[in-house]
Amino acid sequence: MAREILVALALCGSAASLAAGRRHARPTLRMGAEPLSQVTGMASMDQAVLGKYMGLDTGDDCQVEYVFLDKDQVARSKCRTLPLKKVQGPVDAYPKWNYDGSSTGQAPGDDSEVMIVPRAKYPDPFRGGNHVLVLCDTYVPDDGTPLPTNTRAPAVARFESGGAEEQVPWYGLEQEYTLFNLDGVTPLGWPVGGFPKPQGPYYCGAGADRAFGRAVSEAHYRACLYAGLEVSGTNAEVMPGQWEYQIGPSIGIDAADQLTISRYILSRVCEDLGVIVTIDPKPIAGDWNGAGMHINFSTESTRKEGGLAVIEGMCEKLGAKHTEHIAAYGEGNERRLTGDCETASIDQFSYGVADRSCSIRIPRDTAADKKGYLEDRRPASNVDPYVATSLIFATCTSA
Ligand code: ADP
Ligand code: MN
Numbered sequence: 364m365a366r367e368i369l370v371a372l373a374l375c376g377s378a379a380s381l382a383a384g385r386r387h388a389r390p391t392l393r394m395g396a397e398p399l400s401q402v403t404g405m406a407s408m409d410q411a412v413l414g415k416y417m418g419l420d421t422g423d424d425c426q427v428e429y430v431f432l433d434k435d436q437v438a439r440s441k442c443r444t445l446p447l448k449k450v451q452g453p454v455d456a457y458p459k460w461n462y463d464g465s466s467t468g469q470a471p472g473d474d475s476e477v478m479i480v481p482r483a484k485y486p487d488p489f490r491g492g493n494h495v496l497v498l499c500d501t502y503v504p505d506d507g508t509p510l511p512t513n514t515r516a517p518a519v520a521r522f523e524s525g526g527a528e529e530q531v532p533w534y535g536l537e538q539e540y541t542l543f544n545l546d547g548v549t550p551l552g553w554p555v556g557g558f559p560k561p562q563g564p565y566y567c568g569a570g571a572d573r574a575f576g577r578a579v580s581e582a583h584y585r586a587c588l589y590a591g592l593e594v595s596g597t598n599a600e601v602m603p604g605q606w607e608y609q610i611g612p613s614i615g616i617d618a619a620d621q622l623t624i625s626r627y628i629l630s631r632v633c634e635d636l637g638v639i640v641t642i643d644p645k646p647i648a649g650d651w652n653g654a655g656m657h658i659n660f661s662t663e664s665t666r667k668e669g670g671l672a673v674i675e676g677m678c679e680k681l682g683a684k685h686t687e688h689i690a691a692y693g694e695g696n697e698r699r700l701t702g703d704c705e706t707a708s709i710d711q712f713s714y715g716v717a718d719r720s721c722s723i724r725i726p727r728d729t730a731a732d733k734k735g736y737l738e739d740r741r742p743a744s745n746v747d748p749y750v751a752t753s754l755i756f757a758t759c760t761s762a
C-alpha cells in the first residue's frame with residue numbers, strides 16, 4: 364500500500380506540473396487540482412445502483428473470493444463460483460486454485476502459475492448471503508514448496524515445533540493506518556499543501572474539526588465483525604486522518620490470518636468510500652505520529668500464577684535479540700522509531716511498567732495482578748504479521 368502512495372505521488376508530481384504549465388494544452392490532465400475520482404470516474408460509481416444487483420438471489424451458487432498475498436505482502440483476490448454444499452464444508456476440502464504469478468512479480472512468464480491453497484474462510488461482508496472470502500497461501504505448483512514470499516508456512520512450522528499447542532499463544536494486534544485523499548498526498552482532514560493544527564485534539568477525538576474518516580473506521584469495524592473476526596475495538600489516532608483497530612486476543616496462526624483478512628477488508632472499504640489507505644509507518648515526516656502495530660502477547664505460563672516473572676524473563680530474551688526483531692518488524696520502521704512521538708529509539712531496547720516510551724510495555728494491570736501479558740511496541744504498521752507473531756513466540760518461549 365505504501366507503494367500505491369508512491370505511485371500516486373509520482374503521478375501527481377507529473378500531473379501537477381502539467382496542470383500548472385500546460386493547462387490549456389492538456390485540459391484533461393488536471394489531476395493535481397481535481398479529485399482523482401472525477402478524472403477516472405471510478406470511485407463515483409453509484410453504490411446504490413450496485414445494490415440493486417447485489418440483492419439478486421444466486422440460489423445454490425456461491426461467490427468465493429480467493430485472497431492471496433503478492434510479493435509485497437499486499438492482498439489481492441480473484442473470484443470463482445462454487446456450490447453451496449462445498450462452501451459450507453471444511454476449508455481443507457475447497458479446491459486449490461492458481462493465478463498468474465508473472466503479473467505479481469512472483470513467477471517468470473514462461474512458468475507463471477502460482478498455486479493457492481485455501482486456509483481459512485470468512486463470511487463475505489461485501490456480498491453477504493452465503494458468499495465467502497477464502498484466505499490462501501502460495502505454492503510452486505510442480506513440487507508444492509511454499510513460495511519465498513509465503514511467510515505463513517514457516518510461521519505454522521514455528522508454532523508447531525515450538526509447542527504452541529501447550530503454550531497457547533494469544534495475540535492482540537493493534538493495526539494503525541492513515542487515510543489519504545485520492546490525490547495521494549493529502550491526508551484526510553489536512554488542507555491541500557499545508558498542515559492542520561498540531562497534534563493534541565485528534566486522538567479519540569469527536570467533531571468535524573478533529574475526526575476525519577470515521578466512515579472508514581465504522582464500515583470496516585462492522586465488516587470485520589460480519590466476517591467473524593475477533594475485532595476488539597477501534598479508535599481515532601494522534602495524527603489527523605490516522606486510525607487504529609485491534610484484532611484479538613486470537614490464538615497462534617489465527618491471529619495473523621485474521622489480521623491479513625482485516626487488511627484486505629480495509630482496502631475494499633476504502634475502495635468503496637473513495638479514499639486511499641496506507642500502512643506506511645511514517646506517512647508524514649516530522650512532528651507527526653507514525654503508525655505501528657503493537658503486538659500484545661501472552662502464553663499459558665504468563666496468564667497463570669507466577670506469570671509476571673515469566674514475562675520479565677521474556678523481556679530479557681527479547682532484549683538479547685533486539686536487532687533480529689527490529690529486522691523483522693517492518694520496512695521503514697527507522698523513520699518511525701525515533702525516540703519521539705511515543706516510540707522508543709530503534710537502537711535501544713527497554714522495558715517497563717505502563718511506560719509508553721519503552722520498547723516493551725508491561726501493562727499496569729499485569730504488574731498489579733502479577734500475571735497477564737506484555738506489549739511489544741516496536742513493530743511497524745506494515746509488519747508481516749506471520750513473521751512477527753511467530754518470531755515473538757519463538758524468542759519468548761526459547762530455553
Ligand atoms: P493500548 O492501551 O496499547 O492502546 P489496545 O486496547 O489498543 O491497547 O489493545 C490491546 C490488545 O491486547 C487488545 O486487542 C486486547 O484484546 C489484547 N489483549 C488483552 N489481553 C491480552 C492477553 N492476555 N494476551 C494477548 N493480548 C491481549
Ligand atoms: Mn491501542
Ligand code: MN
Binds near residue numbers: 537600607
Ligand atoms: Mn495506537
Ligand code: MN
Binds near residue numbers: 657738
Ligand atoms: Mn498499544
